[in-house]
Amino acid sequence: MxxxxxxxxxxxxxxxxxxxxxxxxxxxxxxxxxxxxxxxxxxxxxxxxxxxxxxxxxxxxxxxxxxxxxxxxxxxxxxxxxxxxxxxxxxxxxxxxxxxxxxxxxxxxxxxxxxxxxxxxxxxxxxxxxxxxxxxxxxxxxxxxxxxxxxxxxxxxxxxxxxxxxxxxxxxxxxxxxxxxxxxxxxxxxxxxxxxxxxxxxxxxxxxxxxxxxxxxxxxAKNNKKIIVESIIPEKVETLPWSGYMGTRLVDNVVKIVKEGKTTLLFTNTRSQTEIWYRTIIDRYPEFAGIMALHHASLDRELRDWVEESLHNEKLKLVICTASLDLGVDFRPVETVIQVGSPKSISRFVQRAGRSGHQPGAASKIYFCPTNSLELIEAVSLREGVEKNILEDRPPVIQAFDVLAQWMITLAVGEGFGEAQLFEEVRDAYGYQFINREEWEWLLGYITTGSSSLTVYDEYKKVERIDGRYKVTSRRIAHRHMLSMGTIVSETSLTVKLQNGRYLGSVEESFATRMKEGDVFVFAGMTVEFIRIHEMTVTVKKAEGKRGFLVRWAGGRMPLSSQLSAFIRERLSDALENPLKEKELAKLQPLLSLQQERSIIPRQNELLIEQCETREGHHIFIFPFEGRLVHEGMSIILAYRISKLQPITFSVAMNDYGFELLSDQYVDLESVLKETDLFSIKHLVDDIYQSVNATEMAKRKFREISAIAGLMFQGYPGKYMKTRQLQASSSLLFTVMSKYEDNNLLVKQAYQEVLTYQLEEVRMRMALDRIATQKIIIKKTKKPTPLSFPIMVDRLREQLTSEKLDDRIQKMIKQYSDAD
CATH class of the missing domain: 3.40.50.300 (P-loop containing nucleotide triphosphate hydrolases)
Known part of the structure; x- marks a missing residue:
């Protein structure tokens, strides 16, 4: 220079x-x-x-x-x-x-x-x-x-x-x-x-x-930052694991690490988990009151600001947080990071590790706290991914017509635009490099008339063409558009505030409307009692000494990344041959031995299918290790393909490692595999549309798309439309547009997003290609195995109402752990 x-x-x-x-x-x-x-x-x-x-x-x-x-x-x-x-x-x-x-x-x-x-x-x-x-x-x-x-x-x-x-x-x-x-x-x-x-x-x-x-x-940067990964190893692991049972049982181990450090960030994957961990620690270690705080997106901004400032000023010993603190913020006092549960992504794990040692030359240290035994395999895989510096790709979004429609109206609200110039500008954006004139003309028609099926309704006529430029002249339309700009569409939220007027944050409408006066729930690190809902505000009062239920938010589960799933398949493949290679795998030996005894541990070139019969019926467990979303789509397709060979009804369940098909009939899988190519990619998209209620899934996706595209106004501040009203309105628009417009870009986008994001069709296709090269091994087991048991538990979470899940699981563990 x-x-x-x-x-x-x-x-x-x-x-x-x-x-x-x-x-x-x-x-x-x-x-x-x-x-x-x-x-x-x-x-x-x-x-x-x-x-x-x-x-x-x-x-x-x-x-x-x-x-x-x-x-x-x-x-x-x-x-x-x-x-x-x-x-x-x-x-x-x-x-x-x-x-x-x-x-x-x-x-x-x-x-x-x-x-x-x-x-x-x-x-x-x-x-x-x-x-x-x-x-x-x-x-x-x-x-x-x-x-x-x-x-x-x-x-x-x-x-x-x-x-x-x-x-x-x-x-x-x-x-x-x-x-x-x-x-x-x-x-x-x-x-x-x-x-x-x-x-x-x-x-x-x-x-x-x-x-x-x-x-x-x-x-x-040539010099990769040193990241030290250490697992919190439990004294005992369950040989029949289930999701979530281990986490808070390791609270003493976690607090010991916190006490040894200066300032610690404890990351969880969901807002509900932050609330659980806060209450668990404060109940067991009351001395943390005043030096421990919560941070997640649903807390009031003033609370979050206070936490961030307190971190900077070294006033806090521990902050329990979600992704709200895993990006870029420089908290130099932070020495230690703890990740509770698998982050499902190497990149996310590295990002969170970087919150500690946040200065040039300093090493970052992150502890991994498993929430079930099998996550110890993920701990080994995460460490290997960090050491090899293998990070996930971020594929860009292509042809998001809802965002483009919003952008066109935004420019029309401002200075207006000439369509020819804007078309060239838009094609310069990577995500719209393939847009053609026919699609562009449809979008121009959409912002001016609301598309061909809505031309008789003045409400959808937002943009006018004046002297060759497209402009919004209505102040009402401009005002409503300014209130709706953005691409993050979530369920309607209600503000939560104490009787004394202090705001705590927000909860989703579906949670708030289920509550009645006197109900107690845990939020913002405190126990509160519900009083009433009025004008989009939930009023509560403190309820110390009472036990309450947790706030639940939608979209809590993240799928396993493809890179991490590949590491897990590799680690599991040689787990028995190299038991002392990693301390996590050494600790898992009883579980791995039981898996090998009742079934097998699949090699990388093998696909394991387990079949067993219980009082619930006939179970088929398949283990591609490709993540929850891929397994959701794959389970439905396989159920459909089997049902074409024999009249049968399945219920499905899945986790990141595999999925279950449960029926009251036995399926001879050897015969099925001879009669049909069960895992073929031929006619994959057709089979997806035949096997799932694609129209219903697209309707729900269309609600988000229509909100972003300005087709549906969600309400003014403090007077938002209820979620069920929005869904009903968007469903009606979807039906009308589907019926009368073959070329409606927003409807087409809804179907495409179901395939791309909800069912991960591209990744599913790649998984099926890999399975085509593997040896399929079918094992008939007398009892569920360590790999299949967690999937059964995940299904029970959705079914049990009157009986406590823990009690039911303990009965199952006893039943399936007894000697044959």
Whole structure:
């Protein structure tokens, strides 16, 4: 790098901080100052933010005239972040660097939490650099002077790009970048990512289809951050395991680790689990009151802000959290991370590990706390994945027409758009590179008339064509659109507040409406009693000393990633031959021996199928080890294919390792496999549509799509429509559009999303291809095995009502553990 004025100032700042440039920081700075765009890939806590922020400041210093300008240039740098929680931390670090270099640059924040006063200030004069979320960026494009706002923008940085890519929020970002490149052809675009496998594709998605990839760079840190993975080994493991039984039984082991460290983050996979662990620890160790806190997305913002500030100020010993704290936030006091239960992804595990030792050169340490015996296999697999630095790909979303329709209306609310120019812009976005004129014409018709089946209804006529430009002229339509912008569609939430007026957070409508006066539940780390629901608010009072039930949120279970499932198959294959290779596998020897005794432990080139008969009926257990979603689709297809050979009805259950087909009839699988290619990929999509209620599944998916596309208004703040009303309305629209429009893009998208995301059709096809090369081994067992027993338990969770699950499971364990 040339020793410019800016470079000398930056070097002095590093010297004052007693820091040195990391090699990847130097490389990124040189590329940026040479005018290039690209992607920075480096471990969490290695200084990725400064690898771009410092050269941005160098550029500013070098471009400063000797005499200060009387007027500001306005917005010059956009820093896009996926989480509001990241914005404060980014602001703190970015502003500190600018101030300590004696620069007058103003850094601002624009998220859903930004107050009215600050928004008004920004409207009058934008800061030089703005930290913003994708949704808030789209709101700026809905301003009448959006081109003026962005006219001096020269750099866009997308933080945690791996978190956005692969989601519709990433698609939102792609569309915004395409428009910014149109406004500023010389725009420099950079992404920052720690955990992503498909780096080259991530760069292409970031830069767009028209970019010369050869003129961009991927800056990859050479020295991988050291991550120490240690399992919490239970004294005893169940030979017939079931999901969740072990977790909180290891609370003493967990607390011992917490006490030995300075500050610990304990990650769980669901909000319900955070509440369970908080109550378990506080009941057993009351001395943690005041030095332990909760953090998850459904808690009130003030509570979350307090937790984050307390972490920074070293006031907390332990924070129990979900993914709400696993991205980018710099909590230097954190020494230890504990992961409860399998994170189902190597990338997610690495990301969370990086919360500890969050500084260059420091090692990260993460403890893995299993929630059942079989997760000890996942512990070994996770450690191997970390050691080999194998991370999951994040495939981008393709042809999300609902997001595009929303974007078109957003631009029409703002300055309006010319359709030919916008069509070219949209095709520059990676996710819409294949869009054709027929689809584009349909979208133009949709935003102006609501599609051909809805032309008689004025409510769906949102955009008008005036002097060749598409614009929204109705203030009502513009207002409703601004309230509905975004791509995260969830069940209607109700605010929870105490009688004294303090807000605790939110719960989903389906949970709240089941409660009656006097019901007690656990939320925000406290036990509260339900009083009433009024105007979308649940009023409660403290109920100390009473036992309550847990709040449940939808979408709690994550599927196993394909990379992690491959590691598990490999580890399980040689588990008996190498019992002392890993301490986790050594601990599992009684379980593995029982599996081998009652059935077999499948090799990598084998597919295990177990059949047994119990009082419930005839069970078929199949173990592809491909994750819950793939198993859900595969179980339904296989049940359908068998039913074509003989009249039979199955009930299905599944987990990440395999699935169960349960019937009152015996199935001769040897004969079935001779008569039909049970695992064939031929006619796969047709068989999916024949075997599942695809129309009903698509209807439910259509509700999300129609909300994003602006087809269905979900209500004003405090007066949201009930979830069942939304589903009924969207179902009616789906039926009408399906009946009268063969080419409706939103209906087609609903079916495609069922295949792609709900049934993981592509991954299922790959799994069936692999099975075609394997030897199928059918084992008739007298009793359920350690691999099949957890699947039976998962089915019981959905069935049991009056009898406690634990009691029923203990009876089953006794029944199936007795000597033959």
């Amino acid at each position: 040339t020793k410019s004025r800016g470079h000398i100032v930056a070097e002095q700042w590093f010297k004052d901080k007693n820091w040195k440039w990391a090699a990847f920081q130097k490389e990124a700075a040189a590329a940026y100052l040479a005018g290039k765009s690209g992607l920075v890939n480096a471990p969490t806590g290695s200084g990725k933010t400064y690898s771009l922020w410092v050269p941005i400041l160098i550029r500013h210093i070098n471009s400063k005239p000797k005499k200060p300008l009387k007027t500001s240039k306005g917005l010059q740098v956009l820093w896009i972040t996926p989480l509001r929680a990241l914005s404060k931390d980014l602001f703190r670090n970015m502003e500190m660097a600018a101030l300590e270099m004696n620069l007058t640059w103003r850094v601002g924040i624009r998220t859903g939490d930004t107050g009215t006063k600050e928004r008004t200030t920004q409207k009058k004069q934008m800061p030089d650099a703005l930290i913003i979320t994708p949704e808030s960026l789209h709101i700026l494009f809905a301003q009448k002077n959006s081109s003026e706002i962005f006219k001096n923008l020269h750099t866009v940085v997308i933080d945690e790009w791996h978190e956005l890519m692969g989601s519709k929020r990433g698609t939102q970002t792609e569309l915004a970048l395409a428009r910014l490149r149109s406004i500023n052809p010389g725009l420099q675009t950079w992404g920052i990512s720690a955990t992503i496998g498909n780096l080259d594709e991530a760069r292409k998605v970031l830069l767009g289809m028209k970019a010369d990839v050869a003129d961009s760079v991927v800056v990859k």
